[in-house]
Amino acid sequence: MTWQLLLSACVSGALYAVIALSLNLIYGTMRLLDVAHGEFVMVGAFAGYFLVTLLGVPPVLALLGAFALNGLAGLVLYQWLFAGIIRRARSTESLESTSLLVFFGLSVILQNGAALAFGGTPRAYERYARIVHVGGVAITGNRLVAMAACVLAVVAVLVFFARSTWGLAIRALIANRDAAAIVGIDTQAAFRLTCVLGFGLAGYAGAVIGLMQPVSPFMGGQYLMIGFVIIVLGGVGKLVGSVVGGVLIALLETVGTQLTGPNYRDILIYGTFIAVLLLRPQGIFGRHAA
Amino acid sequence: MATPILSVESVEAGYGEVRVLHGVSLHIAAGGITALLGSNGAGKTTLLRAIAGLLPASGGRVAYRGTSLHGVPASARVDQGIVLVPEGRLIFGDFTVEENLLAGAFCARARSRRAETLEEMYARFPMLRQRRRQMGGTLSGGQQQILAIARGLMSRPALLLLDEPSLGLAPMMVAELFAVVRDIRDAGITVLIVEQNVRATLELADDGFVLETGRITLRGSASALLGDDAVRQAYLGL
Amino acid sequence: MSRRAALAGGAATAAGFAARRARAQAGAPLKIGYGLPRTGYLGVASPVAEQAYLLWGEQVNAAGGLAIAGGGRRHVQFVSYDDQSEPSKTAEIYEKLISDDAVDLLLAPYGTPFHIAIAPVIERNRFPVVAAATLSSLLRDMHMRHMWFPQPLPDAYGVILAAFLAAQGVKSASLLTLQLPASLETRKYLLPQLSSRGISVALDQDYPNSTADMTGMVSAVRQAHADAVICLSYPQDSVLYVGTARELGITTPVQLLLIGPGEPFFVKKFARADLEGILTIGEWTPDQARWPRARAFNDAYVARWKEPPDYLDSTVSYASCEILAQAVAQVGLDHDAITAAMDSMAFDTVKGPIKFRGVENISTQPGLLQFQSGALQIVWPPDIATARFRPKTGWSL
Numbered sequence: 001m002t003w004q005l006l007l008s009a010c011v012s013g014a015l016y017a018v019i020a021l022s023l024n025l026i027y028g029t030m031r032l033l034d035v036a037h038g039e040f041v042m043v044g045a046f047a048g049y050f051l052v053t054l055l056g057v058p059p060v061l062a063l064l065g066a067f068a069l070n071g072l073a074g075l076v077l078y079q080w081l082f083a084g085i086i087r088r089a090r091s092t093e094s095l096e097s098t099s100l101l102v103f104f105g106l107s108v109i110l111q112n113g114a115a116l117a118f119g120g121t122p123r124a125y126e127r128y129a130r131i132v133h134v135g136g137v138a139i140t141g142n143r144l145v146a147m148a149a150c151v152l153a154v155v156a157v158l159v160f161f162a163r164s165t166w167g168l169a170i171r172a173l174i175a176n177r178d179a180a181a182i183v184g185i186d187t188q189a190a191f192r193l194t195c196v197l198g199f200g201l202a203g204y205a206g207a208v209i210g211l212m213q214p215v216s217p218f219m220g221g222q223y224l225m226i227g228f229v230i231i232v233l234g235g236v237g238k239l240v241g242s243v244v245g246g247v248l249i250a251l252l253e254t255v256g257t258q259l260t261g262p263n264y265r266d267i268l269i270y271g272t273f274i275a276v277l278l279l280r281p282q283g284i285f286g287r288h289a290a
Numbered sequence: 291m292a293t294p295i296l297s298v299e300s301v302e303a304g305y306g307e308v309r310v311l312h313g314v315s316l317h318i319a320a321g322g323i324t325a326l327l328g329s330n331g332a333g334k335t336t337l338l339r340a341i342a343g344l345l346p347a348s349g350g351r352v353a354y355r356g357t358s359l360h361g362v363p364a365s366a367r368v369d370q371g372i373v374l375v376p377e378g379r380l381i382f383g384d385f386t387v388e389e390n391l392l393a394g395a396f397c398a399r400a401r402s403r404r405a406e407t408l409e410e411m412y413a414r415f416p417m418l419r420q421r422r423r424q425m426g427g428t429l430s431g432g433q434q435q436i437l438a439i440a441r442g443l444m445s446r447p448a449l450l451l452l453d454e455p456s457l458g459l460a461p462m463m464v465a466e467l468f469a470v471v472r473d474i475r476d477a478g479i480t481v482l483i484v485e486q487n488v489r490a491t492l493e494l495a496d497d498g499f500v501l502e503t504g505r506i507t508l509r510g511s512a513s514a515l516l517g518d519d520a521v522r523q524a525y526l527g528l
Numbered sequence: 529m530s531r532r533a534a535l536a537g538g539a540a541t542a543a544g545f546a547a548r549r550a551r552a553q554a555g556a557p558l559k560i561g562y563g564l565p566r567t568g569y570l571g572v573a574s575p576v577a578e579q580a581y582l583l584w585g586e587q588v589n590a591a592g593g594l595a596i597a598g599g600g601r602r603h604v605q606f607v608s609y610d611d612q613s614e615p616s617k618t619a620e621i622y623e624k625l626i627s628d629d630a631v632d633l634l635l636a637p638y639g640t641p642f643h644i645a646i647a648p649v650i651e652r653n654r655f656p657v658v659a660a661a662t663l664s665s666l667l668r669d670m671h672m673r674h675m676w677f678p679q680p681l682p683d684a685y686g687v688i689l690a691a692f693l694a695a696q697g698v699k700s701a702s703l704l705t706l707q708l709p710a711s712l713e714t715r716k717y718l719l720p721q722l723s724s725r726g727i728s729v730a731l732d733q734d735y736p737n738s739t740a741d742m743t744g745m746v747s748a749v750r751q752a753h754a755d756a757v758i759c760l761s762y763p764q765d766s767v768l769y770v771g772t773a774r775e776l777g778i779t780t781p782v783q784l785l786l787i788g789p790g791e792p793f794f795v796k797k798f799a800r801a802d803l804e805g806i807l808t809i810g811e812w813t814p815d816q817a818r819w820p821r822a823r824a825f826n827d828a829y830v831a832r833w834k835e836p837p838d839y840l841d842s843t844v845s846y847a848s849c850e851i852l853a854q855a856v857a858q859v860g861l862d863h864d865a866i867t868a869a870m871d872s873m874a875f876d877t878v879k880g881p882i883k884f885r886g887v888e889n890i891s892t893q894p895g896l897l898q899f900q901s902g903a904l905q906i907v908w909p910p911d912i913a914t915a916r917f918r919p920k921t922g923w924s925l
């Protein structure tokens with residue numbers, strides 16, 4: 001039974017890690033307080049749903065399709081909206097408060113737009129539904145596929161940021177925007193790339209959710225909350241922190257509630273969140289600002 | 291006279307409503323070391339930031355090799371060969387030494403020769419090779435300054451702007467640092483250096499300028515400045 | 529509300545009456561108002577109700593309008609607002625519908641808290657409303673005089689569920705209860721019924737709405753080894769339960785989910801073999817031959833919305849329109865007359881015959897539905913059943 005719980009935790013943990021990574025890219029790099037992130041996840045979920053059910057795309061490819069569509073949307077939004085907001089901001093604080101309002105508006109538009117366009121009722125499809133046995137633990141195929149897809153995405157993102165020139169450039173921007181400009185990093189181009197990756201990954205995560213659960217215009221809120229809890233836990237701008245934080249939250253949610261009771265879920269998650277805020281406001285992996 | 295590598299003409303700049311530079315003009319010939327002197331708050335850092343493109347000039351003109359830099363973003367200036375090693379170093383504390391260096395070679399011109407340049411830096415600064423996997427933030431002050439300079443050199447600059455590199459260093463480190471600056475000049479890179487360590491700087495430099503409250507008040511060869519009474523009084527405590 | 533505002537509202541209402549009379553003579557459309565949660569946490573659930581309203585309105589207009597006692601037909605025109613899933617907004621909306629929009633008739637909001645929220649408004653205005661998508665005995669116990677409940681109430685489901693379990697020889701049951709009103713109330717009424725029938729409760733676990741993983745809970749269900757699993761869930765966690773029960777191989781022959789299986793997406797999410805045998809509450813299927821309107825409604829709904837109706841909310845919402853229409857055809861638009869008609873008339877709806885005593889529907893027997901060969905059949909109580917109960921035989925591999 002323990003293994004069953006741990007495997008379940010891995011499935012949600014991998015998903016949470018992707019969502020938190022994507023939110024951390026947007027918030028950590030550009031300081032855009034993206035409270036519409038859950039809605040970007042939702043848009044990806046619908047993209048995945050329609051690619052599979054209307055166009056007959058294999059679900060695994062639909063994940064990439066959702067990434068591409070959302071990434072493109074992120075790019076357009078950056079050029080048309082975010083770049084101006086970043087340019088006009090006087091300070092980090094004013095950028096955060098302006099972007100909060102903008103993203104709040106975006107979330108309302110996306111939610112209501114989706115409800116108008118697709119109707120409010122949930123939609124679902126069934127794929128990879130066979131039960132797979134992994135060392136005595138039974139798990140539905142779609143959850144295994146979802147977990148594998150998320151682990152792959154996390155590894156790909158971490159390798160990209162550890163090894164590639166652009167990954168290093170974005171990390172430099174996260175670490176110190178001034179220093180990044182001094183060494184000659186093209187901030188605009190790096191932000192564009194961040195938007196493609198961040199919003200693309202949110203869409204990818206949405207399509208992964210669609211593999212397992214019904215999708216609806218209102219599904220985003222819970223993932224936004226989880227995302228912010230995790231990036232505060234793991235540290236703003238700390239990509240590895242988001243991955244560890246995602247797994248930690250999933251463990252609290254499955255194993256933690258098994259040890260205490262289902263009603264302790266929110267207490268465990270938000271209790272840990274508040275404890276970290278009090279004891280290590282910079283997050284588990286964060287350093288004090290130098 | 292050949293086209294100066296850098297021309298600053300009546301540049302005005304500041305922060306918000308506060309004007310710091312009130313029409314600064316100076317020309318720097320390619321190849322030498324130029325010292326920029328001035329007391330605290332004179333606007334030296336502000337001038338370097340304006341040259342590097344980190345701060346917009348509200349008036350006047352900055353030209354590099356005869357071409358105006360107006361509207362050219364900081365990243366593109368690095369690509370053209372101007373790099374700043376800032377006051378306070380601004381190295382990436384959470385990056386390894388090697389990552390810090392690689393970040394310095396981001397611009398397109400330097401990126402393709404990144405491995406080669408990295409090897410040159412390691413050859414020149416063996417300390418960095420030894421500590422290549424160490425986090426930048428764990429280095430000593432002097433080591434961080436070397437790292438900041440090496441990171442600047444990774445972009446293969448033609449003009450290096452050094453803002454108070456000796457700040458906070460132990461005297462032995464300072465001597466080593468000045469040797470490094472000389473090496474850089476000998477390698478053909480033009481250096482504009484801001485220093486509190488006036489005597490050592492003027493002994494090393496070819497030319498010098500004195501900036502006071504946003505205006506150039508003195509200019510001349512380094513040896514002439516070293517002999518100037520005003521300079522001796524204000525900066526050498528004689 | 530300040531007295532001035534109240535007076536102003538009263539004046540607006542009076543003006544509304546006058547305007548209404550004038551329009552009636554001119555044959556202007558009949559205004560029917562409602563508020564539903566199009567956004568917020570219930571936005572996902574309410575479309576099945578609104579689609580029923582809209583379908584009904586279109587059908588009435590296609591037939592030349594709503595028949596009104598004393599002759600004539602008038603087209604209906606909906607005036608509706610989004611309550612954003614906030615009950616306090618619903619109260620404001622109904623207040624506004626009555627005083628500002630001067631609607632002729634009202635349809636129900638969505639969900640129990642929203643019905644509760646409008647109760648004071650409609651009682652004060654003596655405005656009759658036929659309730660729809662709500663599953664709560666609280667409302668009945670509020671002794672309202674202008675609201676009626678076509679849907680059987682949780683206490684009634686508690687009685688028949690326990691009777692059904694006893695009839696299947698169930699000796700013990702595991703209970704999982706979502707902490708939302710319909711689930712909690714159902715549990716409250718079910719527990720004494722179970723004990724009076726000698727059915728022990730092997731596991732009694734409630735869980736929050738934020739639950740995203742049920743592995744732990746369903747493991748506990750497996751260890752409890754009860755004869756029945758009663759999962760008092762809403763759609764989202766109904767999906768979670770099925771996925772988890774399948775992974776953990778819960779082979780209990782009786783497995784019931786409160787809300788969800790009757791919704792159109794549910795059938796698409798799972799293979800037929802996995803749906804097979806799952807129970808839920810409800811007493812409507814299009815296959816109930818004794819209610820000829822059921823099939824016609826189902827087919828019209830499918831044709832209009834490209835998805836089947838929700839067995840609970842769509843049908844009761846549509847039935848609430850039918851009830852109101854039949855009362856108006858009998859007594860006209862006068863609100864007191866409609867209120868009196870609710871007590872005396874018998875209605876014929878897609879859910880079968882409906883008759884109210886007090887606020888409660890005494891005609892409709894609450895029932896249980898079960899997936900059999902991919903469709904929901906009524907399996908309990910026997911006199912309205914369309915099929916016999918079949919024990920669930922596990923899951924597909």
Ligand SMILES: Nc1ncnc2c1ncn2[C@@H]1O[C@H](COP(=O)(O)OP(=O)(O)OP(=O)(O)O)[C@@H](O)[C@H]1O
Binds near residue numbers: 308310335
């Ligand atoms: N970011 C800033 N915002 C507002 N004013 C500033 C800012 N940075 C510097 N100043 C002001 O501009 C003036 C010039 O500062 P600057 O840093 O250019 O002087 P400096 O010559 O480099 O001095 P130091 O020798 O102390 O480094 C000072 O009065 C300083 O207070």
Ligand SMILES: [Mg+2]
Binds near residue numbers: 335336377453
């Ligand atoms: Mg300075």
